[in-house]
Amino acid sequence: MPESRLPAIALTVGEPAGIGPEISIRAAWSLRHEIRPVLIGDAAYLAMLANEIDPAIQLMGVSLEALRNYGLSATGIDRITVIDCPLTAHVVAGQLDPRNGRAVLHTLDVAIESVQRGWCDAIVTAPLQKSTINDAGVKFSGHTEYLAEKTQTPQVxxxxxxxxxxxxxxxxxxxxxxxxxxxxxxxxxxxxxxxxxxxxxxxxxxxxxxxxxxxxxxxxxxxxxxxxxxxxxxxxxxxxxxxxxxxxxxxxxxxxxxxxxxxxxxxxxxxxxxxxxxxxxxxxxxxxxxSFGLGVNITLGLPLIRTSVDHGTALDLAAQGLGHADISSMLVAIRVAAEMAKNKK
CATH class of the missing domain: 3.40.718.10 (Isopropylmalate Dehydrogenase)
Known part of the structure; x- marks a missing residue:
């Protein structure tokens, strides 16, 4: 299927100190023949991780300003687009840093905009740490509530x-x-x-x-x-x-x-x-x-499609280094979002 006809899925990579960035990169690369994955996170950090996971993985960073001016262009199946949302502080795997809380939250705003502007067809969210965002001075109770508020949805x-x-x-x-x-x-x-x-x-x-x-x-x-x-x-x-x-x-x-x-x-x-x-x-x-680790979280009632993994940030696994996280739930979440996008169309 031509790349332009594949559903474009926005993947917010979640808490940078957790397993979210790793599972997002690995799942996006694995499914690049089925979807057009668009990672949303710190482009430099994700490029570094991608090279450590597999040097064959190629990412292309693009600024939000460029997207607003020119839209989302095709990259081919051997390169994945990353909408750059720069972090404030250096990431240490397994260690939370509230200085990055607002940047993590910004990825959700960008994901919403990507669907509203028609760049992407659905959102898949990797796990984030609520405490980090609250410690950054932003009242935050979770993905679901935030997406409902930002899309002015009275009940989800x-x-x-x-x-x-x-x-x-x-x-x-x-x-x-x-x-x-x-x-x-x-x-x-x-x-x-x-x-x-x-x-x-x-x-x-x-x-x-x-x-x-x-x-x-x-x-x-x-x-x-x-x-x-x-x-x-x-x-x-x-x-x-x-x-x-x-x-x-x-x-x-x-x-x-x-x-x-x-x-x-x-x-x-x-x-x-x-x-x-x-x-x-x-x-x-x-x-x-x-489900045995194959579950997917789906938010119903939103004017957009959002799915998520059914697990948390797994800071302990992230601290052990790359290669310990299971991407099964992320794969299912992406496939479910893609199928929902096709049905909605």
């Missing part, structure tokens, strides 16, 4: 997914009604309007970004045994069931609420395109066990 949905493997007969997708909340705060956050909007976002993105014409969504209960007819809690009766019924009236194929402890079985999952869990560990513990 976090979904993790993994492909079929030796342990799964079919792909597994798990979306969350609530994300990073203390468990004691979850019941109050299960509200009719928010939960309905979550189902609508899931349904829309499964259709238009993932190419599933009639998405089937299974919804968990909040309480053990899905509340057991009110004896173990009334959230299922008062909120979750009414939301599901209303969603059905809107043409959304949702069902439940199901007890979460029995829902994640092949006989149920084979009839589902996504499971909506009520809180973080209720759904993600199962998925992360099943």
């Amino acid at each position: 949905v976090m979904m993790l997914a993994c492909e079929a493997n030796d342990h799964l007969k079919q792909p597994l997708r798990v979306a969350l009604a609530t994300t990073h909340l203390a468990l004691k705060d979850v019941p109050a956050a299960i509200r009719f309007d928010d939960l309905l909007c979550t189902l609508q976002i899931i349904d829309a993105d499964l259709r238009y970004k993932m190419g599933i014409s009639h998405p089937r969504i299974l919804v968990t209960g909040l309480n053990p045994h899905a509340g057991e007819n009110g004896y173990l809690g009334r959230e299922e009766i008062d909120v979750i069931t009414p939301v599901i019924e209303h969603a059905k009236s809107l043409g959304i194929e949702a069902s439940g609420p199901y007890p979460a402890d029995t829902l994640f079985q092949p006989k149920y999952l084979e009839h589902a395109d996504c499971v909506l869990a009520m809180y973080h560990d209720q759904g993600l513990s199962v998925l992360k066990h099943a």
Whole structure:
């Protein structure tokens, strides 16, 4: 396929002291025949790493100003474009430096702009360290919240997914009604309007970004045994069931609420395109066990496509030197983003 027809994927390389730059370079080079990878980070630092990883890897740095004036030009499959976002301080692998926090955050702004201007078709984010950005004097709670704020998106949905493997007969997708909340705060956050909007976002993105014409969504209960007819809690009766019924009236194929402890079985999952869990560990513990490092984080509801790896910065691995990090999750994240970009087009 001609390079101009391959989906252009913006890869933010994340925390420079972690494994993000290495896995971004290695994955981009590995998939350069399938996508047009565009790395976003410090061009000089990435070029140095690329040479250490494999001298055959060729990067070409370009300034943001040049892109704004001339756009993104083709480089050929033997050279990868890097949008240069210079770091402030020298990088020591495994050691965080808040002086680089604002530069790391700037890569997200550049990634957003690259999609909004049509240079790239999707964003894939390597892991960053929230503390470094906060220590740099910028209040930051995470990729998802930042992207939502910058794109003026009122509600987004976090979904993790993994492909079929030796342990799964079919792909597994798990979306969350609530994300990073203390468990004691979850019941109050299960509200009719928010939960309905979550189902609508899931349904829309499964259709238009993932190419599933009639998405089937299974919804968990909040309480053990899905509340057991009110004896173990009334959230299922008062909120979750009414939301599901209303969603059905809107043409959304949702069902439940199901007890979460029995829902994640092949006989149920084979009839589902996504499971909506009520809180973080209720759904993600199962998925992360099943994915074995091949999971991908997808942000639903944004006006752009964003995927990410399902792991952190792994500073300890980075400190050991190059060659210890596994790029499997990054490969999957890039391929999923590319497929979503094709579906959206």
